[in-house]
Amino acid sequence: MPVSNRFQHVWSYYQSKAPEVFRGSAFRLRYLTRYLKKGQRVLNVGIGGALFERFCQPLGVDVISMDPDWISLHNHSDETGFASIAGRLENLPFADDTFDAVVVSEVLEHLTSELTRSGLFEIRRVLVYGGEIIGTVPCEENLADGVVVCPECGEVFHKVGHLQSFDTAKMSALLRSVFFQANCFERAFMAKGNVGPKESAIGFIRNLLVLAGLLTREKHIVFRAKKTPFKGSHRSSFPRRNYAAGKRLALFLPSLAGGGAERRMLNLATEFAKKGYTVDMVVSKAEGVHLGSVPTNVRVVDLGASRPLMAVPALARYLSTEKPRGLLATITSANMAAVWASQLAAVKTRCVICEASNLSTELRYSPAHNRFLMPLLIRHFFPKADAIVAVSHGAADDLARVTGILRQSIRVIYNPVVSPVLLAKSRKPVHHRWLQNGRVPVIVGMGRLTHQKNFEALIRAFAIVRERVPSRLIIMGDGEQRPRLEKLCDSLGIADEVDLPGFVANPYPVLSKASLFVLSSRWEGLPWVLIEALACGTKVVAADCPSGPREILDNGAYGQLFPVGDVPAMAAAMTRSLTGEFVALDPTNRLDLFSLEANSACYLDLLLGQSPEAHRTGPRSSGMRG
Numbered sequence: 001m002p003v004s005n006r007f008q009h010v011w012s013y014y015q016s017k018a019p020e021v022f023r024g025s026a027f028r029l030r031y032l033t034r035y036l037k038k039g040q041r042v043l044n045v046g047i048g049g050a051l052f053e054r055f056c057q058p059l060g061v062d063v064i065s066m067d068p069d070w071i072s073l074h075n076h077s078d079e080t081g082f083a084s085i086a087g088r089l090e091n092l093p094f095a096d097d098t099f100d101a102v103v104v105s106e107v108l109e110h111l112t113s114e115l116t117r118s119g120l121f122e123i124r125r126v127l128v129y130g131g132e133i134i135g136t137v138p139c140e141e142n143l144a145d146g147v148v149v150c151p152e153c154g155e156v157f158h159k160v161g162h163l164q165s166f167d168t169a170k171m172s173a174l175l176r177s178v179f180f181q182a183n184c185f186e187r188a189f190m191a192k193g194n195v196g197p198k199e200s201a202i203g204f205i206r207n208l209l210v211l212a213g214l215l216t217r218e219k220h221i222v223f224r225a226k227k228t229p230f231k232g233s234h235r236s237s238f239p240r241r242n243y244a245a246g247k248r249l250a251l252f253l254p255s256l257a258g259g260g261a262e263r264r265m266l267n268l269a270t271e272f273a274k275k276g277y278t279v280d281m282v283v284s285k286a287e288g289v290h291l292g293s294v295p296t297n298v299r300v301v302d303l304g305a306s307r308p309l310m311a312v313p314a315l316a317r318y319l320s321t322e323k324p325r326g327l328l329a330t331i332t333s334a335n336m337a338a339v340w341a342s343q344l345a346a347v348k349t350r351c352v353i354c355e356a357s358n359l360s361t362e363l364r365y366s367p368a369h370n371r372f373l374m375p376l377l378i379r380h381f382f383p384k385a386d387a388i389v390a391v392s393h394g395a396a397d398d399l400a401r402v403t404g405i406l407r408q409s410i411r412v413i414y415n416p417v418v419s420p421v422l423l424a425k426s427r428k429p430v431h432h433r434w435l436q437n438g439r440v441p442v443i444v445g446m447g448r449l450t451h452q453k454n455f456e457a458l459i460r461a462f463a464i465v466r467e468r469v470p471s472r473l474i475i476m477g478d479g480e481q482r483p484r485l486e487k488l489c490d491s492l493g494i495a496d497e498v499d500l501p502g503f504v505a506n507p508y509p510v511l512s513k514a515s516l517f518v519l520s521s522r523w524e525g526l527p528w529v530l531i532e533a534l535a536c537g538t539k540v541v542a543a544d545c546p547s548g549p550r551e552i553l554d555n556g557a558y559g560q561l562f563p564v565g566d567v568p569a570m571a572a573a574m575t576r577s578l579t580g581e582f583v584a585l586d587p588t589n590r591l592d593l594f595s596l597e598a599n600s601a602c603y604l605d606l607l608l609g610q611s612p613e614a615h616r617t618g619p620r621s622s623g624m625r626g
Contacts, residue, residue: 025106026051028136028189028220032103035134035224036061040100043126045089046107066092089119094126102127104135106220109162113589116164120178130229133179139186139219141165167393169412171221173598179225182601188219248278249607250301250324250349252315253334254308256281256288258477258503259448260415260528261330261356264391266290267416268328269298271600282318284311284334289478289503308337312344319345326607330354332362332374339381352606353382354389354413358546360402361523365451379403387606389413391526394547413603417531419596426508426536434472434499441471441515441578444538446507446529449479449500451522454543456481456488457567458520463492464571469578471515472497476504512536516577522564524548531594534558534587541573552594558587 029052036042038060044052047067056063065084087093089107102123108116123133141162148159168184175182249272251265265281273279279298286302294300301318305311308331319327319341327349329338335353342351359378363371382388382403388410390396400407434442443462447453455475462473475485475498482500489495504510511517517533519542526548533540534552540559542549553559560582562569576582592598604610 025049025189029105030055031187031189031222032105032134032136033059033061035132036101041098043092043094043099043102045102045104047084048106052103052105090115090122092122092126096125097128097131098126099131100128101132101134104133106136106138108135109137109141109164109166112163116174117178117589117592120174124178124227127227129227131227133175133225134223136189136220136222137166137171138162139221140167166221167412168221169414169602170593171223172602173414173593173595175223175225176598176601177592177595180228182223182225184221184223186219187222247608248280248322248324250280250282250318250322250327252282252308252327252329252338253331254284256283256286256290256294257448258289260525262288262290263528264354264356264415265328265330266293267419267596268600268603270295271416271596272604273297275604280322280324282315284308284337289505293505308334312337312340315341316344319349320347323347324349326350326352328352328354328603328607330356332357332359332378335385336377336381339385343384350387350607350609351385352387352389352603353385354391355395355399355525356391357525358395358398358523360398361546363402375403379405383409386609387411389603389606391415392548392551394551395525398547411602411606413599414594415526415528415531416596416599416603417528417594418535418591422508422532422535422596425506426512428506428509430509430513432474432499432501432510434474435510435513438513441469442513443471443473443516443518443574443578444511444514444533445473445475445477445518445520446511447477447521449475449477449481449485451481453477453479454520454522454565455485457565457570458518459485459488459492459494459498460567461518461520461570461574462498463494464568465574465578466494466497468575471578472499474499474501474510474514476501476507476510478502508532508536511538514538516541516574518570518574519543519549520570521545526552530559531591535591535594539577539584541570541577543570554585554590557585558590559584 025048032052033055036056036059039062041062042056042064044063044065047053047065050065053063053065063083066087067084068086068088085093089104089111104123108119111119120133127133143162143165146159146162168186172182172184175184251269253261253265256262269279269281273295280301281294281298282301282303284303284305284307286300291300303311303314303318305314315337327338327342329335329351330353332355335355338351338353342349363374366374382405388405390399390410390412391414393412396407396410396412399405399410434440443465445455445458449455458475459473462471465471485500486495489498511533517530517538517540519527519530519540521527521543523545524547527542530540530542530549530552540553542553542559542561543564544550544561545564549561553561560573560577562573573582
């Protein structure tokens with residue numbers, strides 16, 4: 001039975017034969033009515049037990065209910081007299097600009113990611129300009145906990161038809177990719193049939209416990225997003241908020257060397273400047289291959305220090321003199337320096353710090369005194385920042401585990417990688433001789449030639465692969481291990497099939513024409529290059545290193561994973577991809593999680609102090625629509 005039909009049967013059963021399951025949604029649905037106003041025309045998607053319609057009646061809100069199950073609509077309409085219509089979210093049976101608000105509570109988790117995105121565009125279409133989508137989804141639900149097996153046919157499915165799990169970062173990024181403004185936060189709703197003063201008081205106490213990270217059950221993500229108020233505007237052209245003029249933002253990092261952290265800051269600087277902010281790229285020392293890539297409308301401020309911790313006095317003077325509204329730092333040493341400088345400065349600047357790697361693994365390869373001292377310093381000083389960000393859930397979990405910082409205080413914002421600029425660059429002509437005719441498969445690696453990236457293992461795996469599949473290898477990047485890698489290629493007799501061209505300013509045409517991209521790293525935070533390869537439409541295989549590849553590839557659905565440093569396993573995965581034995585899912589929708597526009601907006605909100613709870617992540621919960 002197709003997925004949609006199977007789950008339609010599940011919901012027909014609940015709505016027609018077991019409607020008591022919806023009584024516990026009263027507290028949640030009553031809460032959503034606070035965002036509605038008298039006289040508004042509202043569409044409620046998913047009628048459930050018709051509780052929402054009853055709550056709206058005394059408010060003077062004109063509600064029309066839509067549900068794919070016409071029998072449920074018929075039963076409730078006969079009982080209550082509410083207006084209703086049968087229909088599906090991905091194809092709304094309404095004209096453009098019809099509703100002031102659309103309510104979607106506990107519905108999106110029942111749809112595939114493709115139908116969810118189609119449904120959001122449909123909602124935007126039927127909303128008036130400035131209209132709002134309001135709703136909830138379960139927060140970080142563990143879908144495996146709800147899986148059941150049919151005793152008759154043996155089919156495996158989710159007992160209440162949930163197909164997706166959301167967290168605040170994912171939900172915020174999804175909404176921002178479609179709507180003008182978006183806000184997400186977590187709340188715990190009691191399963192109560194009645195709503196009164198007693199229940200409201202209990203709910204208030206419970207949500208204090210949620211904010212403190214002490215309550216992990218019955219949590220939901222409440223979301224609101226607005227359609228642009230400017231008629232005829234498109235998402236890429238209309239203004240977001242009118243708070244950019246005259247406001248300065250500062251981005252601080254050690255240098256502009258050729259790594260993912262540096263590209264993150266360059267992308268954010270470009271996006272912030274595009275929105276009208278005055279942006280300073282503040283560096284301990286103005287050096288690195290990306291120095292020439294800084295946009296002309298972004299000022300480079302050179303603090304003239306050999307390392308970030310030596311730059312603290314100069315950074316404090318900069319903050320006191322230039323008075324930026326927000327300071328964003330990345331890389332551990334720069335994060336520590338940013339916190340100290342913001343404490344010393346004569347003015348208050350919002351300080352946001354971003355951990356971009358897996359701290360425990362970084363410390364394992366650090367001097368002994370760092371392994372002992374750094375976790376203590378981080379635990380004491382990082383919480384003094386206005387916000388702590390990690391680039392992946394794995395990196396956030398590791399940071400909390402190593403330092404003792406509360407996990408609930410660490411936001412997760414994925415790398416802002418995918419943008420129209422990247423896609424345009426990937427379509428540029430490729431000049432590498434091996435990629436001109438496409439007769440011989442070309443495998444690509446990319447990154448600094450350092451111990452962390454483990455290109456030695458990639459070269460050894462390639463030596464095995466070429467014995468089975470004639471192929472070539474390009475590794476883009478530069479670093480201290482170049483002589484060692486070149487010597488290894490000579491010793492394996494593959495120097496003529498391996499090219500180390502050094503740093504490549506625009507690697508995307510090479511990625512887009514390659515047959516396969518391989519990430520061989522020992523550790524990462526959220527590997528930038530892996531996302532870039534997916535965006536260029538390239539097949540990928542990746543080391544299952546801490547942390548990031550498993551999150552990006554959704555446990556191997558979008559590319560194979562192999563154990564870190566396991567050369568035979570790496571070679572086998574590469575061979576399966578080159579021969580077509582392994583076929584990955586299409587990553588198009590997955591890449592929305594890593595969009596520049598959505599994730600730069602998350603950083604901007606933190607720097608400006610806008611809706612801080614919109615990016616908090618938390619423990620898992622579950623729930624049902626209705």
